[in-house]
Amino acid sequence: MTMPVSCEPGRGKTTVTRVRLVLVTAFPVDPGAPRGGVEGVSVVLCGALRDRRDLDLHIVTTGGVDAVQVDDWGAARIHRLPWTAPRLLSGVLGRDARRLREYVSGLRPDVVHAHDTYGIMMEPIGTPRVLTIHGFIHADTRVSGTSLARPRALLWKRIETRAWARYPHIISISPYVRERLTGIATGAVHNIDNPIADAFFDVRRTDGAAQVFCAATISPRKNTLAVVDGFARARAQGLRATLRLAGPQPVPAYAEAVRARIRQHGLDDAVVLLGQLSTDAVLSELAGASVSVLMSVEENAPLAVQEAMAAGVPVIASSRCGMPYQIDDGESGFLVEPDRPDDLAARLLQVIGDDGLRDRLARRARDVARERFHSERVATRTIGVYQRACGIPPPPARRSPSAPRAAATTGGRLPD
Template structure:
């Protein structure tokens, strides 16, 4: 089976690239031949525009010369939706089945609060797809507002679970992801102050990147609370640098306001960190409150602070929660399980499309 997969550049910062890079690094098996078409890159507006335009020509060439059996598009909301429209229209024109794998996090601004005209456009585009992939049952409920339920399949994200983890952890709290308001980063200074970070001689590490304005505003707020000496900014990390932070940290703090199914939480689970996060999107599928981590509503800083302080004071509790999270990651969110489910979706989608074409001839 020949698959054309529409993906971001491998160096792009974010969860979609993390998912796709895992695909690139693993073998899909002899039966599946994957052609990757990169439609997005980081950089200036001009660079992004040229990348998108080039990807449409590349995609058309693949369709004409290689005729894929299936198109697998990785998309989000906002600008990503509009960038993916030409791929969907071209795929439909050539009568190739299309899977739209939706990684978006903010549904209300995209669809719930959209104008009627924009809603009709979104419905029209999504209904041209043969199948939509949602990251969780919660996201399936949202997408049911746009397309019939039988067009939606749930496929959670995955994590690579290491064989062993470091039992010796620093008094260190880790945040992984984009530094900005949506991820709850501006709640963290208040949480750390309430958790008595300085008094407990612990360290907070921000491993991620955001706009210069957001990073400076966050640093200013930390300094105002006399927390700057206990906080480190590692920048965007990958590879061994990220692994080292996951291996040595005790707690993963992720007070996000909007998520699909965050790869950062899955990675923290895989490495046995005690996860303190919010009850949004697909996160409650990952974290069971009190068993594999702690959950609260976004903005409940007092709750987060209490749990952070408790985990710093009780390393055995942090270890127990981390072990539970790691076991759950291994049992439910392994790459092997994810890939088997994805390949089954491929087979079902192509078969379904063949039947539909036969009925229309």
């Protein structure tokens, strides 16, 4: 371990052993403008960890620089390395990955926490290590709509599962992830939700014209065409609302298909393509949204759902993959089949047309979000995983003197 914060007995100071944590992940140049869920999660988690006296936090990321760049971010230090590979796959398996491992090893970490594809690159490192799986690249590739999607997906599956099998600690952000790891993971799997920024709990809702908000990449995986079709059918049945689509457009042909579908439905004046938004802009959109929609066909634990829940915006989401583990259908939101736009239309009409229902869904969603997604709660549980990875025993559980002693527990390891 690194040096203790204080080693002065008898002077009223507590000795705190500082763990040098190297968190290897996608991290934005501007923490206020993350691009995508992994960057968003990383900003929130690191923000909750960086000022702790028991952690010496170093964030290592790649891209956007020609030479190594090191900057302070509060009490944390951000190390940004060049990325030279033309494609993600060649970088993950080649020189960029080797350079990244060498750099991280040079920081002499006590524990490495790798996120997403960085987990593949960090797997061979000898330091105690933790992996958070945000998505399945092979599954995303299969529904990407790009050329050679199937053979590329098969290759990614081999690469990903090989890395997962070798991690001693994996953080599962959804039961959906744990299910997909069955028969693959050999280490401990810890159930910890993604954190969201505290600002989403403080959104003040504004009354105004009905708005449907969708924060998602314009892509086949996010199923934007189904959102447009469902909205169009609701409009045809009398819904008076606008649809606001926020997200980048990485697949030009699909983005053009979305624009063509909007024109086909005669919705040019009712649908707004907002592009990539900053966190502040998303907060503003949620303040005025009547409902948030996400119709993805492949997803683990989308931040868009959690952020809307925290903001008190009712969510209508796909019933596939990880989203049923975020939303209790009919209680904290609604789930619909992503290939049935008529069902989406019916729920839009129901939620926007019933103030009492919207309020009930919003209250329950906020309660769930605060219990599961609050950054401090997530950070505390994540630190517990670091301690296990480093072999630091957890503090003894406190027991009320009046509480009866627990009966004998069942055999086997308890789930995290």
